[in-house]
Amino acid sequence: MHIVVCAKQVPNTTQVRINPETNTLVREGVESIMNPFDENALEMALQLKERHPGTQVTVLTMGPPQAVDILKEAVGRGADEVMLLCDKAFAGSDTWATSYALSMAIGKLPKPDLVLFGKQAIDGDTAQVGPGVADWLGMPCITCACKIEIAGNRALVERAFEDGYEKLEVALPCALTVLKEANVPRMASLRGKMAAKKLQVAPTTAEMVGADPAKLGLSASPTRVMKIFSPPPKTGGVLWQGEEPAVMAQRLVDLLRERKLI
Amino acid sequence: MGLKIDLDLCTGCGACVAVCPFCALAQRADGKVEVNEACTACGACLDSCPVGALSLETESKPLAMGALDGYRGLWVFAEQRGGKIHEVSFELLGVGRVLADRLGVELCAVLLGHQAGDCAGPLFEHGADKVYQVDHPALENYTAEPYAEALSALIRKYKPEVVLAGATSLGRGFIPRVAVQVNAGLTADCTELDVEADSRLLIQTRPAFGGNIMACIVCPDHRPQMATVRPKVFKPAEPVAGRTGTRVVENLPLKEPGVKVLETVNAMQNEVNVAGAEFIVTGGRGLGAPENFKLMAELADALGGAAVGASRAAVDAGWISSFHQVGQTGKTVRPKIYIACGVSGQIQHLVGMNSSDTIIAINKDPDAPIFGVADVGIVGDLFQVVPELIKALRG
Amino acid sequence: MAELNYGLSELAVEIRGMVREFAVSRVKPVRAELDETGRFPAEILRELGKMDLMGLYIPAEYGGTFEGDSMPNIIAVEELSRICIGVSVSYAANGLGADPILIGGSEEQKKKYLPPLASGEKWAAYALTEPNAGSDAGSIRTTAVKKGDTYVLNGTKQWITNGGEADIYTVFAVTDKSRGARGVSAFIVEKGTPGFSFGKKENKLGIRASATRELIFEDCEVPAANLIGREGTGFIWAMKTFDVSRPGIAAQSVGLAQGALDEAVAYAKVREQFGKPIIANQGLSWMLADMATQVEAARALTYAVVKTIDSGAKDYSKFSAMCKVFASDVAMRVTTDAVQVFGGYGYMKEYPVEKMMRDAKILQIYEGTNQIQRDIIGMALNKEYAAAARR
């Protein structure tokens, strides 16, 4: 079996803070990590590899040269092959263009039986790339998967919904986006880390995967980020008292709605 | 293409360096700023420059004049499972009505399924002028491929200007495929929508970076403009009993779905695990009696599925299992919203929840330490405040 | 945090990062439960095996990663101990069980038994103590009688760490009663050998996650090929093992004391009394200062002993004893003081320091009590000064 795991390098957004004076993002000290959901996707692949000997796991990332760090992490954990899709032409891709680029790269790899994604990236937060790639590849895609079993050329998959879950059956090849609940990602082994240190990854360019330049990057992306701003700053604590409960309750709900919290 | 820095304008203040989420900006020896390969052209830095030296350069594509004009109408994907319309669809009809009126177009709903009963009625009552309906065996259970195929076919045929869907696990599962198939931009999980009247652009605002920043997104050159919209953000449309509209029944030749649904387990758990929950409603000793945790459960429900937490005092009193305990001996949580009701806020409780994004405390004692960490403190009897809160949330 | 320059190798630093992250993410969440229930942390050891961390002391030719530097292993023990020594002793006891094979075993024995230990597939234990032979280990009564190409073992071992969980046991037994300690031999005994069974699991004050059990030998036939070295050399292997393993107990002590210090300082900064954090009281901050100083001194001595052993020194029993006795006394004092810093909360099971204090006590007892360590140091001093006087 050949499993391709798509992984993205992201800033650890749980460390991101907003400077209350300038109301801008404070990035200092924020490390770059493998997108946490992609760790679960990789773990799912590695567990399948343990259960199905002979399985090859390839990890693919599109990103800047330093995204090689997450590929090294993946090799440390047991990935067999990696691909760094890296080219200025990809810069500024939205999910439409990202999906196209990744699908072209996957087309250059040995034909996969399974393509795994994280449920979503914690920076862009769109959860659109997985289903998008699957569509370019003409594969079915099951989102929010938490369990998989492979029997022959079919997969039994459990996917979560807001209010329950479904058991699904699908023929391979297929794509999945993987939830946190699926597993506990392993840590890299010592030998893996040593091997990863030596790893040299030559970037794969847009041309090498035969991507149509007209479908890449910012100019090919249908969506445009017009403006980025910080959400209204947290008011330092306020205390309401002496008013009618109904008045205070309504004000609270209005405030939460206004801050887009609910 | 990408980020452009006007070095003549750049004063070397470094303001942009600090805001780049990708460490893509650095100051050169002379203090001026340069950009490296890590740049994703996200635009987060643009506003930080006090002198306007930063801009995003895009290759201007010659706009096929008039090519976009053929697209008219605002569509709402009406999510239906088991013949029941998802609440978010009514919310979309609510905001959709406003936007459609501003654009001067019809508000339409799209209903996919198989023998799901008459779901169109409620859609009309909630404001849809037209309902496109596809009934096909491949659509009986939701799977992404036939859903995407059907919606794409309708879009190609009827050319709507805007398509909105709920950012539910169903919507987010198949709409991205539609966007690829119809060659459209898709903005994820929006919390605000607006239209610019003259350009007819849909201004889509959404949180990213775990809610740390907001982005306004537009799709200037592609149609339809597509967005998934976060549930519970917009008020549902007020139904008008007996209101009706046009029904368009479409017969589509859909492919056999590749994914087969073997079993659906509805495990609407009241027991959402507090660890990892986005919303938590916690009851303390102030609840006074075990049965009052029902009030907490109701509030949790009104928030759209929050977890119920408890202080140790409530757990020790045997009102609720220790599974729910938050704090030193319980779970450490970091939800988006933490509502503490009748919890005094001793340090052992606070260490488990004080990094929550927004903390709301309801306590009758104005000096309760919980107010020290609360973003919003309400001094009052929880038995009066909480029911009002539930009412306001549901209203 | 600022740290002293101990000249650690790149590998040692790598291992420190790996084990630290592992201990915090995998051990910390379960340590209270392991302590409460006394459950053996099998899944934790298995995961350490998968991460190639069970063979840090085993040379590469036998599947490990040891290349003359013992610091990676010492640091792994220290970092696990910082979170839970119930887990770290279960980890380190593998090395204790394997050391006699590494020190005195034949090439065949090493080839057969070390690779599965290095990969973490199998676990080891070291069985010397008996009900009537504790500090006086030379007085063991378990016997091994040669019968054809086997030895027949009879007797009972007591308080054997990893007992029942380990697959490979080095067992010390008397082959010649008349020769006292010189009549002791060491054997490799595999779990499942007929006549080899386990007694009850002890209910302990601390290190409750670790398995401490009796080993019972009833006409247990062990292949003669499993004799380590020659007959009568067992006590030498036993003592040489202690000389290299005692710095491991010191590492457990340093880690545990560091863990208690971490908790105490963090708490002292948030706990407020008299309107200010308790750390703002000089009386309390001096306590923390003394704790920190002792921890660093214990670490420095321990690392220096390890480096001395690695350098090929011949005579280091004294130093091994010194670091064991000093560091374990530090661990006992620092954990006790940590409870003091926490006040009544420290006495409650909800906070980790009471466990740390309970755990610390064993460090002054096993692998030779601290009285015995001081005996070793005293005897060495006596000998060294006598030799110097003669010169």
Ligand SMILES: Cc1cc2nc3c(=O)[nH]c(=O)nc-3n(C[C@H](O)[C@H](O)[C@H](O)COP(=O)(O)OP(=O)(O)OC[C@H]3O[C@@H](n4cnc5c(N)ncnc54)[C@H](O)[C@@H]3O)c2cc1C
């Ligand atoms: C503030 C902001 C808002 C944005 N909003 C939108 C938007 O609404 N619509 C839109 O189309 N674009 C948007 N973008 C652009 C989008 O973030 C990028 O296209 C990004 O490369 C992929 O989207 P994502 O991070 O949301 O990934 P997701 O779709 O959330 O990622 C899902 C999975 O896809 C895989 N994956 C994603 N990216 C890569 C990669 N580079 N290499 C390998 N695997 C990958 C991973 O397995 C990941 O877990 C936005 C960007 C910013 C900065």
Ligand SMILES: Cc1cc2nc3c(=O)[nH]c(=O)nc-3n(C[C@H](O)[C@H](O)[C@H](O)COP(=O)(O)OP(=O)(O)OC[C@H]3O[C@@H](n4cnc5c(N)ncnc54)[C@H](O)[C@@H]3O)c2cc1C
């Ligand atoms: C070692 C140790 C570990 C601990 N671990 C934890 C832990 O993990 N989690 C934890 O929560 N606690 C823990 N505690 C206990 C902690 O110290 C507090 O005792 C506990 O949090 C108090 O719970 P409470 O706030 O519900 O009760 P109380 O302190 O009794 O507070 C009840 C509050 O309800 C208010 N109230 C009463 N009636 C009403 C009403 N009708 N409307 C509005 N407000 C009302 C009161 O004004 C009061 O503030 C621990 C304690 C120790 C010693």
Ligand SMILES: Cc1cc2nc3c(=O)[nH]c(=O)nc-3n(C[C@H](O)[C@H](O)[C@H](O)COP(=O)(O)OP(=O)(O)OC[C@H]3O[C@@H](n4cnc5c(N)ncnc54)[C@H](O)[C@@H]3O)c2cc1C
């Ligand atoms: C949890 C645990 C795990 C253990 N794991 C193992 C293991 O894996 N393998 C193994 O072989 N053994 C193991 N042991 C045994 C341990 O090594 C012995 O307990 C230890 O050597 C002390 O022996 P004892 O308990 O019989 O004490 P005793 O020898 O009876 O000593 C009692 C007291 O007398 C003092 N004393 C004895 N002799 C002298 C002296 N000459 N001078 C001054 N004071 C003296 C001692 O210091 C002690 O304070 C373990 C013990 C425990 C409790």
